Amino acid sequence: MVALDIDGTLLKWIDGQDEAYETITAPVHDAVHRALDAGAHIVLASGRSPHGMTRIADLLHLPRGEAERLWVVASNGAVVFRYPPMEVVHEETFDAAPAVAAVLEHHPGALVAVEERGIGGYRVNRVFPDGELSGEQLITEVSDIVGEPVSRVIIRDPQATADDFIDLAARLGLHGTDYVVGWTAWMDLSPVGVSKASGLQHVCDKLGLAADDVLAIGDGRNDIEMLRWAGRGVAMGQSVEEVRAAADDVTATVNDEGAAVEMSRWFPPRQA
Incomplete structure (x- = not known):
């Protein structure tokens, strides 16, 4: 099985990115299909919500023809679904209200979002910057956003830095939740x-595979568990050091088609 992150792995990230920038390059597309030709299962694994992942499957032309429906791990593992059509087969939820309240106490101006499948978008307390969320944004009070169990909550503060959030999470402990x-x-x-990793393990169980059978490629902090879990975990070349340290190897950057470079090691192009 080949487990592939999307943003920063299959797709190049561009500030202010929107759907128009979602382009799968020929080297990546061809490498994915060589893996399929060799009998591997391709599984997309992303922090994106489900509705933000189906069009990437379409760009990759997955699944092919009469092939079995694609397995997809969304929302950082909280949602596992089949496609097409979209069918959620596994979902984990939790009470996010205490953790969200703790973060907002320190970052009162932060943006909060939860996926709302019914509108193909998100419930948000305020609109997120252009290109950061896909689909419609429905303005909602925070108390209503996290008023019932959810699978994932996004908190974003355009006035802060990643290090600010890392330090805050360490101080708060965020009991009852995991965070990235x-x-x-x-x-x-x-x-x-x-x-x-937990979402992919669910897929492996259904396919009769083990973690040792998995090649996983990713670039973000939300890929660390996946890279450690997989039989071979590979970090993209632009990854921060903690992600690189979690991997078995490091490939080229996304701008240098690192995902295709790694897949081509195991699924090489046919010689002319």
């Missing part, structure tokens, strides 16, 4: 024990 901080002051809160 992105490249910026972006924090994903999730149920304890839930990560891309």
Whole structure:
């Protein structure tokens, strides 16, 4: 099985990114299909919500023809679904209200979002910067956003830094939740024990595979558990040091098609 992160692994990140920038390059597309030709399962594993991942599957032309529906791990492992059509087969939820309140006490101006599948977007306390969330944003009071169990909460403070959030999370402990901080002051809160690794383990169990059978490629802090769990975990070249340290190897950067470089080691192009 080949488990692939999306942003920063399959897709190059551009500030102010929107759907128009979501382009799968030919080397990545071809490497994915060589893996399929060799009999590997391709599983997308992302912090994105489900509705933000299906179009990436479409760009990769997955699944192919009459092939079995794709397995997808979304929301940093909290949601596992099949596609197409989208069918959620596993979901983990938690009470996020205490953790959100603790973060907002220190960052009262932070933005809060929870996926709302019914609108193909998010419930938010204020609109997020352009390109940071896909789909519609429905303005909602924080008390209503986290008023019932959720699978993931996004907290974003454009006035802070990633290090600010890392320090805050360490100080707060955020009891009852797990968290991951992105490249910026972006924090994903999730149920304890839930990560891309746990979501992928669910898929492996269904496919009769083990972690040792998995090649995983990613670039972010939310990929650390996945890279440690997989039989071979590979960090993208632009990853921060803690991500690189969690991996078995480091490939080229996303701008140098690192995912394709790594997949080509195991699924090489045919010789002319």
